[in-house]
């Protein structure tokens with residue numbers, strides 16, 4: 669099965685490729701296309717943005733499996749921000765470290781006592797005939813006081829999953845791929861179609 673994934677995020681791509689390793693799924697990404705401009709994520713929910721990305725890729729790649737996901741971090745003490753704005757929390761071209769710095773700053777400014785947080789993932793899949801399926805994943809945890817670890821991407825250095833005493837960035841990639849919000853959605857995809 670040929671699966672095209674609508675993301676330019678190399679961290680996500682690595683996790684998705686690792687997930688399908690050893691299966692009959694050949695994973696391709698938009699970076700393999702000679703010309704492709706990612707659509708603007710103008711939706712007001714994870715699902716809406718995942719659908720925008722999946723539809724954009726479907727319009728240039730027909731007759732193959734298409735997948736796109738939108739994901740982000742919701743922090744209770746920040747009224748569920750940054751949410752769908754996670755990638756650009758500290759600015760349009762913000763680096764992961766800048767987003768983390770802003771998150772910790774906002775939490776200290778608001779004396780946010782509720783450090784409970786969750787990663788959410790919404791995944792939209794189109795089969796080669798164009799039928800849509802939606803899968804979702806959720807990972808609960810807390811936000812650490814300072815960044816720790818070098819593995820993963822995004823907010824991994826400040827997210828401690830429930831039942832753990834380390835940030836995701838301190839876990840081996842294989843450990844993250846057992847529990848992550850993205851893997852939960854991928855498992856449903858696999859169960860439905862493989």
Ligand code: IMP
Pocket residue numbers: 677709737738739740741754755767787820821822823824848850
């Ligand atoms: P998207 O590409 O618009 O879906 O942006 C997702 C953003 O949410 C990423 O850039 C990260 O900041 C954050 N994010 C999503 N999933 C993860 C994860 O597994 N670990 C850490 N941060 C994540």
